[in-house]
Amino acid sequence: xxxxxxxxxxxxxxxxxxxxxxxxxxxxxxxxxxxxxxxxxxxxxxxxxxxxxxxxxxxxxxxxxxxxxxxxxxxxxxxxxxxxxxxxxxxxxxxxxxxxxxxxxxxxxxxxxxxxxxxxxxxxxxxxxxxxxxxxxxxxxxxxxxxxxxxxxxxxxxxxxxxxxxxxxxxxxxxxxxxxxxxxxxxxxxxxxxxxxxxxxxxxxxxxxxxxxxxxxxxxxxxxxxxxxxxxxxxxxxxxxxxxxxxxxxxxxxxxxxxxxxxxxxxxxxxxxxxxxxxxxxxxxxxxxxxxxxxxxxxxxxxxxxxxxxxxxxxxxxxxxxxxxxx
Ligand code: CP
Numbered sequence: 001x002x003x004x005x006x007x008x009x010x011x012x013x014x015x016x017x018x019x020x021x022x023x024x025x026x027x028x029x030x031x032x033x034x035x036x037x038x039x040x041x042x043x044x045x046x047x048x049x050x051x052x053x054x055x056x057x058x059x060x061x062x063x064x065x066x067x068x069x070x071x072x073x074x075x076x077x078x079x080x081x082x083x084x085x086x087x088x089x090x091x092x093x094x095x096x097x098x099x100x101x102x103x104x105x106x107x108x109x110x111x112x113x114x115x116x117x118x119x120x121x122x123x124x125x126x127x128x129x130x131x132x133x134x135x136x137x138x139x140x141x142x143x144x145x146x147x148x149x150x151x152x153x154x155x156x157x158x159x160x161x162x163x164x165x166x167x168x169x170x171x172x173x174x175x176x177x178x179x180x181x182x183x184x185x186x187x188x189x190x191x192x193x194x195x196x197x198x199x200x201x202x203x204x205x206x207x208x209x210x211x212x213x214x215x216x217x218x219x220x221x222x223x224x225x226x227x228x229x230x231x232x233x234x235x236x237x238x239x240x241x242x243x244x245x246x247x248x249x250x251x252x253x254x255x256x257x258x259x260x261x262x263x264x265x266x267x268x269x270x271x272x273x274x275x276x277x278x279x280x281x282x283x284x285x286x287x288x289x290x291x292x293x294x295x296x297x298x299x300x301x302x303x304x305x306x307x308x309x310x311x312x313x314x315x316x317x318x319x320x321x322x323x324x325x326x327x
Contacts, residue, residue: 150311
């Protein structure tokens, strides 16, 4: 008898982090607790043995600086063996399929796969094929969960929060996300995470950058006028224009975009002195942000990069131990 296996029916293992919905609310607070522990050892000349004898394969099919390097530092700090897989120098260039490549890495002993790809769904497909722990390091316009978790850690440190206040602190905070929301995997992960924490989320951008139907989600408002939103904003999250994802027929007028949505010196003056400014990087300077924005006391752009290392250490540790769900 022959069995045909429908790949859609194969489940992912529960130590995969493909979207923010894969991590429970409890495990988000556990993630923050672990990140703080790892943060306290990051500058010490020691490595932790947590991932000793584990092989972490960093599989990036799309460009990256922050995510790739911070995952590599995080894995090494936990004593993992790091396999830096690059598609351009692999046998994929000789015609080997992605599935065969993944099975090959599994046969070579990989335990955790960190995957970035320009197509949505590739990390979850790899998780089903390999049945290994897979961390999504950004897939197309879908999700970038470790960016959102690292940003949450950055906020808890910048607000100087004690762990016992994590549960309720973000409730009703006004988080304004500005720019190219349609093409942004970072925005999708942030929306899921801030929604779970009870924030009031306002999405601001030109109509062509606002995903259709998003206004029907509870806790989300849409605005086309950035100036009106700035005064009482707690967290202002500016997004990168994803030039590589804009269609050929895009009618985006950069000068108009700058005029209405750039955080320039004039808009900086409309902000509360307590506001925190974030951006996932890389910044298109002069388009999303002007120099005046970088001088804001609450500008966290460099902190986001700094805290991404303990955040990714915590994610790797959870992947190698009890996973991300409450089960
Ligand atoms: N924020 C982010 O994902 O940056 P990289 O593309 O440099 O990894």
